[in-house]
Amino acid sequence: MSDSKYRHLVTDMKGGLGWRDLRVDEQRRDPDRDIEITGIDCAVVEGNFPWNLIVVHTDADVYGLGEAFTGPASEYVEFLEPALVGQNPCDVDRLVEHMTQVLSGLGGTAGYSQATVSGIEIALWDILGKVTGLPVYQLLGGKYRDEVTIYADSHAGDALAAGTERDPKEIYSPEAYAKEAREVIDEGFNALKFDLDVKVAPADTATRRLSNDAIEHKVAIVEAVREEIGTEPILGFDLHWNFSVETASKIARKLEPYDIDWLEDPVPPEQPETHREVKEASATPILAGENIVRLEGYVPFLTQQAVDVIAPDIQKCGGLLEFRKIAALADAMGVPIAPHNISTPIGTMGSVHVSASVPNVFALEYHSREVSWWDDLHTLDEPLISDGTIDVPERPGLGVDLNLDTVNE
Numbered sequence: 001m002s003d004s005k006y007r008h009l010v011t012d013m014k015g016g017l018g019w020r021d022l023r024v025d026e027q028r029r030d031p032d033r034d035i036e037i038t039g040i041d042c043a044v045v046e047g048n049f050p051w052n053l054i055v056v057h058t059d060a061d062v063y064g065l066g067e068a069f070t071g072p073a074s075e076y077v078e079f080l081e082p083a084l085v086g087q088n089p090c091d092v093d094r095l096v097e098h099m100t101q102v103l104s105g106l107g108g109t110a111g112y113s114q115a116t117v118s119g120i121e122i123a124l125w126d127i128l129g130k131v132t133g134l135p136v137y138q139l140l141g142g143k144y145r146d147e148v149t150i151y152a153d154s155h156a157g158d159a160l161a162a163g164t165e166r167d168p169k170e171i172y173s174p175e176a177y178a179k180e181a182r183e184v185i186d187e188g189f190n191a192l193k194f195d196l197d198v199k200v201a202p203a204d205t206a207t208r209r210l211s212n213d214a215i216e217h218k219v220a221i222v223e224a225v226r227e228e229i230g231t232e233p234i235l236g237f238d239l240h241w242n243f244s245v246e247t248a249s250k251i252a253r254k255l256e257p258y259d260i261d262w263l264e265d266p267v268p269p270e271q272p273e274t275h276r277e278v279k280e281a282s283a284t285p286i287l288a289g290e291n292i293v294r295l296e297g298y299v300p301f302l303t304q305q306a307v308d309v310i311a312p313d314i315q316k317c318g319g320l321l322e323f324r325k326i327a328a329l330a331d332a333m334g335v336p337i338a339p340h341n342i343s344t345p346i347g348t349m350g351s352v353h354v355s356a357s358v359p360n361v362f363a364l365e366y367h368s369r370e371v372s373w374w375d376d377l378h379t380l381d382e383p384l385i386s387d388g389t390i391d392v393p394e395r396p397g398l399g400v401d402l403n404l405d406t407v408n409e
């Protein structure tokens with residue numbers, strides 16, 4: 001039994017459950033898979049983000065590993081644990097709906113709730129894989145590819161910027177970006193992304209507008225990077241929801257000659273209509289989606305053809321199965337996917353399995369080039385990423401285990 005402070009609220013009073021209580025006590029099932037969740041733990045590891053690692057314990061000889069997007073997962077796990085203890089972890093879909101229902105008072109289908117659901121859901125797949133002896137991708141319907149292309153999130157000029165009075169235009173120079181891009185390519189990646197929303201001139205940022213000179217600085221950065229690496233590597237640039245439709249559209253139009261693979265989050269994330277305006281303003285592909293969760297969140301963006309590429313964050317969007325639902329709708333609408341990912345090797349492997357299991361993923365993010373011990377978090381002999389790709393593992397479950405020495409450190 002869970003000792004969560006929310007147990008009374010969630011189970012005894014049914015405060016979080018109400019009429020749509022999706023718990024099941026008895027089911028017909030092969031005795032080998034007749035197992036129960038006995039508890040859930042969440043550990044926070046301080047990487048370049050506070051990483052939320054989740055362990056789901058069972059009464060069988062297996063545990064599941066998952067990862068929730070950075071944020072208050074520990075508190076949400078404590079809220080959900082009493083609703084899950086005693087349930088069969090193999091019923092992944094039902095338990096996702098059960099968790100979402102339990103969290104409805106906390107904004108179940110929105111906000112941080114679905115990040116926690118995602119982290120637990122990934123751990124359920126790991127359990128199911130270990131119980132059946134199959135890799136997660138196989139349980140998800142099989143794979144389209146043996147390796148997943150990884151794109152490197154990259155930063156130029158940051159170290160130089162710290163503690164100096166230098167002109168930011170010198171620090172975030174096109175040359176600095178080109179140099180960093182060369183290093184990423186030399187590390188073996190054939191796909192990369194830079195932030196393009198660095199502030200290089202005084203501006204009233206509340207207006208979401210940029211001067212023509214500020215825009216030209218961004219154009220010069222993109223031009224320098226393309227010149228350095230050529231036209232072949234996948235190349236994206238991120239604007240982090242900062243700009244107005246007219247400024248974002250102007251940037252997108254001026255970037256047309258450089259054939260970038262996407263311009264990310266040009267405008268605030270809420271409205272498909274504003275994205276569609278930017279999309280229709282130029283031939284530059286527009287990407288959005290790291291802040292959109294569940295299939296319901298994607299329906300307006302995809303059915304209104306508001307974006308060219310989507311980027312669900314698999315540790316946030318509702319889990320692997322929810323990602324598959326989103327991917328199916330995207331594919332039906334002719335939209336490819338470059339999933340957002342800032343996670344440890346645990347979350348990244350969850351993303352690798354599901355990215356291999358759908359047709360339309362072309363590149364998965366890696367956000368930890370600056371974390372020298374990222375590969376120390378797993379127990380595999382080799383670095384996870386090799387030549388800019390991750391092999392889809394054949395081992396049961398996620399096929400990756402935590403190095404507890406590194407986690408404890």
Ligand code: MG
Pocket residue numbers: 238240264265290
């Ligand atoms: Mg982004």
